[in-house]
Amino acid sequence: MTEPLLRVRDLKTYFVTEQGSGTARAVDGVSFDVYPGETLGVVGESGCGKTVTSLSILRLIPEPPGHIRPGSFIEFEGRNLLTLAPKELRAVRGNRIAMIFQEPMTSLNPVFTVGHQIAEAAIVHQSLSRRAARARAIEMLTLVGIPDPGERVDHYPHQMSGGMRQRVMIAMALICHPQLLIADEPTTALDVTIQAQILELLDRLQRELGMAVMLITHDLGVVAGSADRVVVMYAGQVVEQASTGELFARPLHPYTEGLLASVPRLDTRVSQVRGRLHSIPGQVPAATSWPAGCRFHPRCPYAWDRCAVEEPPLLDSAGAEAGTHTVRCWLLTEPERRERHP
Amino acid sequence: MTPAPLVQVDGLVKRFPGERGLFGLGRARRTVRAVDGVSFAIAAGQTLGLVGESGCGKSTVGRTILRLIEPDAGRVTLGGADVVALGGRELRALRRRMQIVFQDPYGSLNPRMTVQQTLAEPLAIHRLATGLEAKRRVAALLDEVGLDPAFAAAYPHELSGGQRQRVGIARALSVEPQFLVLDEPVSALDVSVQAQVLNLLADLQRKRRLTYLFIAHDLAVVKHIADDVAVMYLGKIVERAPATGLYAGPRHPYTTSLLSAVPVPDPKAQRQRIVLQGEVPSPASPPAGCPFHPRCPHPRKNERCRTEPPALREVATGQFAACHFAEQPM
Ligand SMILES: Nc1ncnc2c1ncn2[C@@H]1O[C@H](COP(=O)(O)OP(=O)(O)OP(=O)(O)O)[C@@H](O)[C@H]1O
Ligand SMILES: Nc1ncnc2c1ncn2[C@@H]1O[C@H](COP(=O)(O)OP(=O)(O)OP(=O)(O)O)[C@@H](O)[C@H]1O
Ligand code: SF4
Ligand code: SF4
Ligand SMILES: [Mg+2]
Ligand SMILES: [Mg+2]
Numbered sequence: 001m002t003e004p005l006l007r008v009r010d011l012k013t014y015f016v017t018e019q020g021s022g023t024a025r026a027v028d029g030v031s032f033d034v035y036p037g038e039t040l041g042v043v044g045e046s047g048c049g050k051t052v053t054s055l056s057i058l059r060l061i062p063e064p065p066g067h068i069r070p071g072s073f074i075e076f077e078g079r080n081l082l083t084l085a086p087k088e089l090r091a092v093r094g095n096r097i098a099m100i101f102q103e104p105m106t107s108l109n110p111v112f113t114v115g116h117q118i119a120e121a122a123i124v125h126q127s128l129s130r131r132a133a134r135a136r137a138i139e140m141l142t143l144v145g146i147p148d149p150g151e152r153v154d155h156y157p158h159q160m161s162g163g164m165r166q167r168v169m170i171a172m173a174l175i176c177h178p179q180l181l182i183a184d185e186p187t188t189a190l191d192v193t194i195q196a197q198i199l200e201l202l203d204r205l206q207r208e209l210g211m212a213v214m215l216i217t218h219d220l221g222v223v224a225g226s227a228d229r230v231v232v233m234y235a236g237q238v239v240e241q242a243s244t245g246e247l248f249a250r251p252l253h254p255y256t257e258g259l260l261a262s263v264p265r266l267d268t269r270v271s272q273v274r275g276r277l278h279s280i281p282g283q284v285p286a287a288t289s290w291p292a293g294c295r296f297h298p299r300c301p302y303a304w305d306r307c308a309v310e311e312p313p314l315l316d317s318a319g320a321e322a323g324t325h326t327v328r329c330w331l332l333t334e335p336e337r338r339e340r341h342p
Numbered sequence: 343m344t345p346a347p348l349v350q351v352d353g354l355v356k357r358f359p360g361e362r363g364l365f366g367l368g369r370a371r372r373t374v375r376a377v378d379g380v381s382f383a384i385a386a387g388q389t390l391g392l393v394g395e396s397g398c399g400k401s402t403v404g405r406t407i408l409r410l411i412e413p414d415a416g417r418v419t420l421g422g423a424d425v426v427a428l429g430g431r432e433l434r435a436l437r438r439r440m441q442i443v444f445q446d447p448y449g450s451l452n453p454r455m456t457v458q459q460t461l462a463e464p465l466a467i468h469r470l471a472t473g474l475e476a477k478r479r480v481a482a483l484l485d486e487v488g489l490d491p492a493f494a495a496a497y498p499h500e501l502s503g504g505q506r507q508r509v510g511i512a513r514a515l516s517v518e519p520q521f522l523v524l525d526e527p528v529s530a531l532d533v534s535v536q537a538q539v540l541n542l543l544a545d546l547q548r549k550r551r552l553t554y555l556f557i558a559h560d561l562a563v564v565k566h567i568a569d570d571v572a573v574m575y576l577g578k579i580v581e582r583a584p585a586t587g588l589y590a591g592p593r594h595p596y597t598t599s600l601l602s603a604v605p606v607p608d609p610k611a612q613r614q615r616i617v618l619q620g621e622v623p624s625p626a627s628p629p630a631g632c633p634f635h636p637r638c639p640h641p642r643k644n645e646r647c648r649t650e651p652p653a654l655r656e657v658a659t660g661q662f663a664a665c666h667f668a669e670q671p672m
Contacts, residue, residue, distance in 0.1 A: 045533075045534055164621070191395045192559065192561075192600065192604055192605075193603045193618045195605070196603040196605075196617045197619075219533065220533070220607045221605030221606055221607045222605050224605065224606065224607045225606070245609050245610070248607070260607060262537035263533050263607045264533075264536070264537075264563045264565065265606070265607065266561065266565060267606055267608070276541050276544065277541055277566055278537060279534055279537035280537075283502055
């Protein structure tokens with residue numbers, strides 16, 4: 001099998017909170033791989049640590065209050081990103097690995113034209129002249145499907161719609177042909193129609209440019225259509241990891257099951273959907289006080305006494321090749337409990 | 343026979359004066375026709391889902407119906423009472439019967455007021471309860487929306503998005519309305535919390551026999567709650583039908599496209615996706631003819647679409663669509 005492009009091992013990113021309410025263990029022992037050219041979906045509810053994971057990869061965690069714990073390991077193209085010197089890190093960031101941030105408006109600078117902002121990366125990383133960089137910016141705007149790119153290049157962010165700003169963000173991220181694109185909720189703030197456009201654009205660009213994409217979202221629908229593999233996060237940990245087909249056909253973690261069941265669906269008849277939607281009771285706890293034992297146990301319909309005291313490790317699912325479908329749940333060792341459940 | 347509608351809206355129009363460019367420089371822009379002749383009715387105890395892309399005028403419809411903003415033309419009645427004509431005390435009395443829940447659970451609550459204060463305020467304004475009685479009612483409301491009564495002492499920043507939305511719903515319910523405008527009440531929430539809030543709304547509707555105008559941009563969410571659905575584009579309703587008919591057989595190409603854009607949580611679903619090209623044109627200068635024509639994927643789209651605006655007409659029983667080719671849907 002090919003070597004992973006990115007290897008994350010036992011990543012722990014903690015924050016010291018101000019009010020002395022303790023340490024927020026935002027990311028707490030996360031491991032996963034991203035292979036060249038694939039799309040890895042990262043899914044989970046708000047607050048489960050998706051953004052902190054991606055910011056940690058780029059070492060963009062504000063220190064203090066945050067810090068990446070010793071023992072964490074992030075290897076990209078064979079180098080440990082956590083020990084890179086600032087200069088080497090800058091050569092990776094925005095160049096080999098690019099990121100689209102969750103908030104397109106706050107991550108574009110309102111006082112510069114979009115062309116200026118897109119070109120900046122090319123000037124920094126590829127030492128292009130201003131004029132060549134501007135031409136590259138227009139090329140990128142064309143690539144991401146913005147009409148009248150020659151004119152739009154001189155526009156300011158506020159003159160654009162949300163969908164167009166998101167395209168600009170993608171253009172900025174891709175100008176240096178990164179090997180890995182981290183897209184943090186790239187479509188959450190957008191209409192479904194524009195979301196479909198952006199997802200199609202990302203798909204096309206990935207095929208054309210052969211890059212890997214880490215697609216972060218809380219919407220399993222988005223993942224189903226775009227990802228090759230999926231990592232499900234809960235309470236700062238990976239709770240399930242599998243190929244997309246396998247995950248949707250055989251979700252094994254009760255959290256994944258619950259997430260899937262709560263998605264409002266179109267492919268059911270009106271008479272069937274009227275009535276109650278499935279929902280996961282309760283909510284994600286605060287990162288300063290993850291529950292003991294299995295972190296999902298207060299919300300889990302299958303939980304029994306063992307779950308409240310013993311923390312399950314990531315276990316291989318029976319019937320799948322080792323490491324291809326892993327699940328953090330005691331049901332894997334006591335499957336009869338699932339059957340006994342009503 | 344269908345029951346008499348509780349809410350009836352006829353020919354609703356709302357224009358906004360054109361804004362100027364940045365810093366007030368440049369030419370004044372043309373008037374925005376945010377709502378351009380919208381009509382519908384909602385029977386008591388039923389839900390109308392109002393759907394469309396950002397900027398199509400959904401919130402403006404909701405707000406003009408409640409007269410949070412004044413309509414420029416049109417008629418709105420609630421249980422026969424003319425909402426637009428009323429003033430003063432009568433309007434205040436009518437307002438008690440219709441309430442709104444806003445999209446943004448973060449922005450819609452006063453950060454300096456506790457949940458208790460937020461919920462007691464409308465009770466005091468409408469002279470429904472004060473003091474101990476208000477406390478008792480607030481506790482009952484919190485219980486009804488599934489919040490621990492201990493949350494009465496909490497401030498908004500201490501609540502999660504879903505909890506804030508529950509407080510917003512409790513606030514709207516506090517004056518015991520008949521009609522609720524729900525302006526994207528779950529759009530900002532995670533799927534699991536979204537499901538909790540949708541279930542809560544369905545339960546409350548059954549228990550209190552509430553009538554809902556449910557605004558959303560996602561047809562999948564609407565499918566779980568609406569009896570009827572109206573689809574808006576550039577200030578106009580382009581399709582309106584009972585939910586069963588609309589989901590089984592949309593007649594307007596825009597509805598078809600919106601349905602096709604909803605992501606399906608099933609990797610095996612090989613759908614023929616229609617990805618709409620371009621974005622919604624500015625409502626200050628809507629295209630001539632059929633306003634949807636620049637983006638319309640209908641294979642039969644022709645010259646007529648570019649010149650003649652299609653009227654909203656009944657194409658199947660109870661199903662209205664504004665498209666020249668509604669008889670040959672995509
Ligand atoms: N600067 C910070 N200081 C303290 N806690 C933080 C900080 N940044 C993040 N956290 C905490 O870390 C946890 C994970 O946050 P993160 O932003 O990664 O969640 P997420 O999965 O991206 O959620 P969302 O879907 O809302 O974007 C949260 O509980 C959050 O409160
Ligand atoms: N107070 C206002 N002044 C000027 N224009 C306005 C005002 N309120 C709304 N508009 C314009 O009216 C149109 C309809 O806006 P509205 O907020 O009703 O849309 P919407 O369908 O609710 O969109 P969204 O999904 O983004 O909430 C938009 O073009 C908007 O810019
Ligand atoms: S370990 Fe127990 S509580 Fe945790 S997910 Fe599995 S069954 Fe539920
Ligand atoms: S009238 Fe023509 S342009 Fe308008 S929706 Fe129908 S087919 Fe499309
Ligand atoms: Mg995030
Ligand atoms: Mg709105």
